[in-house]
Amino acid sequence: MNGERTESSSGIKVLLQKYYEAVAKGGGWGQLLSEDFLLSGTIARGSVGRDAYVSNNFFKMVRGLEVKELIAEGKSGFAIVSYEVVSPKGKRFTSEVAEFWKAKDGKLASVAIYFDTAAFEKALAQ
Secondary structure (H helix, E strand, O other), X not given: OHHHHXXXXXXXXXXXXXXXXXXXXXXXXXXXXXXXXXXXXXXXXOEEOHHHHHOOOHHHHEEEEEEEEEEEEOOEEEEEEEEEEXXXXXXXXXXXXXXXXXXXXXXXXXXXXXXXXXXXXXXHHO
């Protein structure tokens, strides 16, 4: 059983490392997600489906990221990520995000994201 846990932990950790590397480069991470990928958390509404998540406008604004903490256990992962974002008006700002991940069948199956929505909306408006 312990061997399975180690394998699963390293599996989701590798998936997350590949995901964050690809997001930082601007694309190529969609294949890491399950078809029925679920996004939830402190956003206005959740979304279901890989295509809906990949086409999220947030990713068009990301110019870089730093993974400050990454923990994997079983089929779950947790990351604290600092995203460098550019608003539609061209202002650069940083958004700190807590992300809770689940993996299933070798793919990332869901993420629940938590961040300061008021600060994010204020920065977007500037």
